[in-house]
Amino acid sequence: MAYRETEKMRQRKAQTRQRILDCARQRVFEGGFGNAQVTRIAQLASVATGTIYRHFDSKEELFAEIFRDATEREVNKVSEDLASHGDAVSRLGKALRRFAERALDAPVMAWALIAEPVDPRVEAQRLIYRRAYAELFQRTIEEGIEEGSLPPQDAHFSSTCLVGAISESLVGPLSPTQAGDGDIVEPEHTDPLVDTIVRFCLQGLTGNRR
Amino acid sequence: MAYRETEKMRQRKAQTRQRILDCARQRVFEGGFGNAQVTRIAQLASVATGTIYRHFDSKEELFAEIFRDATEREVNKVSEDLASHGDAVSRLGKALRRFAERALDAPVMAWALIAEPVDPRVEAQRLIYRRAYAELFQRTIEEGIEEGSLPPQDAHFSSTCLVGAISESLVGPLSPTQAGDGDIVEPEHTDPLVDTIVRFCLQGLTGNRR
Known part of the structure; x- marks a missing residue:
């Protein structure tokens, strides 16, 4: 008993x-x-x-766990999209587009995960996960170079350019101080922001006008 | 008296x-x-x-002032490079290259300014200055579209892509945990990292292989 x-x-x-x-x-x-x-x-x-x-142990520990959970889920979704069908360029385009769309669909949460000024302990988690995203992108870029859909380049640095471009360009639009009250972004709607990000990133990788 | x-x-x-x-x-x-x-x-x-x-008032106030001073100086240098001679594309290339070179030349300071996990009050300053960089880039991109050296695009979102790509791709190389002890980056040396960043960014903007 x-x-x-x-x-x-x-x-x-x-x-x-x-x-x-x-x-x-x-x-x-x-x-x-x-x-x-x-x-x-x-x-x-x-x-x-x-x-x-x-x-x-502390509020920061609790926050760090929420951060890890939510970001882990995002990393998995990006990983799935990068593992789908097609050449590396189309898979990268799909993963970037869907990442941006999910972020715009839950803007406050995405802002909290990407850009909200937070305690250094949570911020440290951010750096770890940005590396996780970059590693996923890097592998796909290497596959693209191998298969010839991407020109030769330093896959590691290109991958960090992708992570930076997408997260930074989402920071403003996600910020609660910039979004209008009650703004609802339609998930089905192809946002010009998403188009710009994806185009910039794919052009950056391929050097071909999109 | x-x-x-x-x-x-x-x-x-x-x-x-x-x-x-x-x-x-x-x-x-x-x-x-x-x-x-x-x-x-x-x-x-x-x-x-x-x-x-x-x-x-606090350690964080002191830090925020150091952050503002140092970043203000950087913003001014980028502004100067963007105001130099040549078309928008070459001026953007120059400003990005020199920003990256200065960062690699003083890696610990650059890491502290760009990526070190810091108190939210200093982090809030970071968001403000990233917007300042983006506004400078945006103006030059608009000039490029106007003069025809850049294809039509959303200059604002492209500018935030630039800020993100350059800062994120510098984060890893600048990090004290990744750099070897006593590593000195020669300022005159054309680093492959700098080349990759500048190429990615200019391709992202122009859609032309560099």
């Missing part, structure tokens, strides 16, 4: 931890990390503020 | 403030913002730690 009791406690602990994460993620989704006050998260998760600190 | 006394005090205060800024900047130059401990800066500036807080 003592064992079952412990197991139940373990489960309840895991559930509480998950509920805290879910509520915190919801707050970030709605207003960025700056919107995710611990007291408010505790309220939403129906726990005492102190309980949050029994599950996470 | 009382007036002169006050004037002298004012001057001495300004000198102390400047000395604190100079010593802090030197620490950032050598090891980034993470290297600039207030106690160490106070030691170097021969003042008590408390004196620093009489001149700056």
Whole structure:
């Protein structure tokens, strides 16, 4: 019986931890990390503020986990798009386009992940994930050079140019201070911003007018 | 006499403030913002730690001022290069190349300005200056479209692609964790990294193989 009791406690602990994460993620989704006050998260998760600190060493630890989870999901989607059919150029175009469209579809969350000024501990996670994106792009660029759909180039540096171009050009449009209140970006709509980013990136890689 | 006394005090205060800024900047130059401990800066500036807080509200205020000063200087250099002779494409190429070369010439400082995980107050300054760079590039891209050296494009979004591509592709090479100890980048040396960045950016803008 003592064992079952412990197991139940373990489960309840895991559930509480998950509920805290879910509520915190919801707050970030709605207003960025700056919107995710611990007291408010505790309220939403129906726990005492102190309980949050029994599950996470600090607010920054909690934020870093939300950041990792959300970004990991994005990295996986980019990875899937890069593994789809077609030559390297069309796969890169697809991955870049869909990344930008997803970002514009959930602008506050994307802004929180890409550009919101955050604690250095979360910022450090950002650098790690930008490297993860760059590595994915680099592999596809190498495949493109190999198959001849891309001219010879330093695949590593070209990949970081891609990551920079797409994330930086999304920063402004995603920023809550720049977007109008209640602006809703239609996910189906081919945004001129997305076109510009994808064209710039593919031209940068191929040297051919798009 | 009382007036002169006050004037002298004012001057001495300004000198102390400047000395604190100079010593802090030197620490950032050598090891980034993470290297600039207030106690160490106070030691170097021969003042008590408390004196620093009489001149700056907080360490972050001091850092933000160093950041503004150093970045302002960079923005001015880019502005000068963009105002030099030649068509828009060659001026953009020159400004991008020299920006990258200056960064590789003072890698720790450049890393601190571009990518080091910092307090949100310094990070907020970063977003402002990235917009300043983008505005400079945008004006030159518009001139290029006007004169016909660049094809029609959304000059604003293309400019943010440039800022992103160049800053992101410098992040890795500048990072203290990636650079070898004592690596010195020769400023005269045409780095393959610089070539790749400039080629990617100009191809991105023009759609012509470089």
